[in-house]
Amino acid sequence: MCGQNPTTNKTPAFRALPVALAAITLASAGVVSTPAAAQDDEFDWVLEEIIVTAQKREESLQEVPISVATLSEDRYEVLFSGGEDILALSGRVPGLYAESSNGRAAPRFYLRGLGNIDFDLAASQPVSIVMDEVVMENTVLKSFPLFDMQNVEVIRGPQGTLFGRNTIAGIVKFNTRRPDHETSGYLKGSWATFDTTNVEGAVGGSLIEDKLSVRVSGLARNRDDWITNGHTGNESLGDYAEYAGRVQLHWTPNDTFSALLSYQARNMDGTASIFRANVFDTGSSGLNQNYDRDLVYYDGGDDNPQGYQGSGTTLNLTWTFDKAVVNSITSYQEAEGSSRGDIDAGVIDYSGTLTPPPGVTTGDLGEGVTSWPGFIPFPSVTEDGADITQLTQEFRLSSLNDGPFNWQIGAFFFDSTLKVDTYSFASLDAQDTIIQQDNKAWAVFGQGSYQLSDALTLTAGVRYTDDEKDFKVNQYPLLWLVSEIPSVEPINSSDGQASYDVALNWALSDESSLYARYANGFRAQTIQGRDIAFLGFPTVADAETINSIEAGYKADFWDNRARLNLGVFSYEVDDMQFSVIGGAANVNQVINADKGKATGFEIEADFLVSENLLISAGFAFNDTEIDDSTLVTKTCGSGQCTVLDPLDTSPGATGEVFIDGNPFPRAPETTYNLSLRYSVPMGDAGEIYVFTDWAWYGEINMPLYEAVEFKTDDQYEGGLRVGYQNYDGNWEIAAFARNITDEDNVLGFIDFNNNTGFVNEPRVWGIEVRKDFGE
Secondary structure, three states: OOOOOOOOOOOOOOOOOOOOOOOOOOOOEOOOOOEEOOOOOOOOOEEOOOEEOOOOOOEEHHHOOOOEEEEEHHHHHHHOOOOOOHHHHOOOOOOEEEEOOOOOOOOEEEEOOEOOOOOOOOOOOOEEEEEOOEEEOOOOHHHOOOOOEEEEEEEEOOOHHHHOOOOOOEEEEEEEOOOOOOOEEEEEEEEEHHHEEEEEEEEEEEEEOOOEEEEEEEEEEEEOOOEEEOOOOEEEEOOEEEEEEEEEEEEOOOOOEEEEEEEEEEEEEEEOOOOEOOOEOOOOOOEOOOOOOOEEOOOOHHHOEEEEEEEEEEEEEEEEOOOEEEEEEEEEEEEEEEEEEEOOOOEEEOOOOOOOOOOOOEEEEEOOEEEEOEOOOOOOEEEEEEEEEEEEEEEEEEEOOOOOEEEEEEEEEEEEEEEEEEEOHHHOOOOOEEEEEEEEEEEEEEEEEEEOOOOEEEEEEEEEEEEEEEEEEEEOOHHHHHOOOOOOOOEEEEEEEEEEEEEEEEEOOOOEEEEEEEEEEEEOOEEEOHHHHHOOOOEEEOOEEEEEEEEEEEEEEOOOOEEEEEEEEEEEEEEEEEEEEEOOOOEEEEEEEEEEEEEEEEEEEEEEEEOOEEEEEEEEEEEEEEEOOOOEEOOOOOOOOOEOOOEOOOOOOOOOEEOOOOOOOOOOOEEEEEEEEEEEEEOOOEEEEEEEEEEEEOOEEOOOOOEHHHEEOOEEEEEEEEEEEEOOOOEEEEEEEEOOOOOOOEEEEEOOOOOEEEEOOOOEEEEEEEEEEEO
16 A cells, blocks of 8 residues: 555554655655654654565665665555556666666666667666566566565666676566465556556465465556557557466475465557657757657558567475575566567658648658658668577575574576567568577576674675577578578577675664675676668677675664665776667667776665655766777768767778767666655544655766767656545555656657657556455
8 A cells, every 4th residue: 555654553554655856965865665663662653674685585774785775565556556567667766767669568777877778679688677586587578567566676786696697787676475374465446547447456365274375466457549640540559458467376384394386477468669750850859849749650560569478487495494494496487479660650652642741840852752750761660579488497505593604505597598580671571580599597606794793794705607698590581582691600609707796784883884895797798680680690799797896874863764875886897788779870789898987876865754754865876988999889870960979080980980988878877766755644544645756867868879869868757646545444545647747758769760769658647446455
């Protein structure tokens, strides 16, 4: 539920929530935490201790020598009131950014400025998504909808020792509600703008007393079409229908063994990303007259359909002994589906018989051929489909004692197969491109912590990983065969590397601590073969390695009614992987830069100002820089962008620019988040509350090169929720709005054909009812 009054033994604990944007000079970077019943003699309302699993064991957030932010079940539920997907997490904790050019199917995450702008379904990411202790490696697997959640942990900085490769930026860790023997559950439903409906619920309890428990949960989200295709006159874009469910069985036959079996599945259909042609004017940033949120002009792409199905089964076994615990986690995940899109995002009238719509610019292609919106030199429609399987196995042995030394050792195995089917102009409407990537990896790891004194704890760990990737072309596009282009030999790329970290945590008092941490990790080598579909050749990037140092301060103060977490960091990435997307060459390639560097900090603060008012605030700063004096890239293919980088004038150069010193692509320099919840008690039975949350982003440079048109700054988005909560009946009714000011925020661009862009979700308002039962 979204918020409750924190009065001891009277009403459930006051739930925290986010709000507006404010300058708290010293410290604002807030994760919302949950106030709990009294733990001291003076106040009966305090902030609750937050327990995290950032080191694969339950520990207090304030004692972990890592920068971690959390979102409770109540906080995350507010974000998803309007049927949003996983991208709603963007900006809600300091340093976290998310976007997608693949609709609801393939999100891209960024932490501390590190991410990957590659839209391809075979792209690797430096931010790992872990759900119930299982890594979701492929971008499609990362998009599994969130429901019946316990909490979300955002773990910043390299996590290569315990979580492995491809975690150099950090981890977003999702923990769902687990079964127990208390009969409990909930049911909620909402209706919102565009006939958006969201029904979600769960029920669980004991099947065999003290032996076998179950929890069944699910959701159904739907939205009608709300965007008109001005070329056809049909309101035929913007819809989605998503259904997902989870069944969990927890078997505890005795005190020494337990088995948790989980099965989850989803089915999603709807509209892929909505691209908008020439919505940026040459020489300026920001959206122009061609932009209309409710209107596009597509002459291809079949209104950008998208559909994905997937399922996964996980078996978590635990054996508990006197001095140690053994865990075995086996998981098999699979997904398949496709997305189709009109990438040029406009109309080209070869017949010369159509009348351009009023209010948009047009382009003259010569010989009576006209395009709109703006100049569109050629049509582009593509479709990508994926078939994904993933098997993971982890064994872990962990100490179980109260002594000064605690440890864990383990082994990990990963095996995945990805087949990508791409339709392009080279298919000649007869034969698509099908490529296959196989990835096998194994690792062994260990970590230990030793309490050097009552106040000082040392933690250190190491992991060795062997990663092997194989690439092959299963089917060439028809034009490739007609043109008699030589076939591509299978590619094998393997690497073995060690990752390690060491940290010190100094407890200044029972309420505050300092920590310092050094961490090393790597993102495995990458093979990018999408260019086969466009008569190009695959590219390979070597593994990148990060060395990161950070220090932090964590404190509870004001009699446990306020909390402050501060972290500062600096890192350097050797052989940094970048994706070259689109541009004049219209490619999808991977390259290595010599180095990438960044420094920054995050601040998070929670203030329980009174029994009925909680304010949470956050701020993050990232100063990122590409460090490679020889690295060049092509710029926009349309010639309609204003490039700010120096041109490469060396012999043989073909219009490339130097990108040395540029910020990392899609890395917000600053992010703010702020939230507030205020309640008014209504007797002893309930309360009326107001909750508002806001996220704000500073300057973002979207491509590798710098261009006036492809920068954003001062973008923000907020939400509001007003509701009544009844404690006696354990029910709630609330009105809500997401993107309440209806901001038009640019999330991305396409630069090879014209100045195409895509934007955030529109304002959605609605009403939600929820009923909880049991414990």
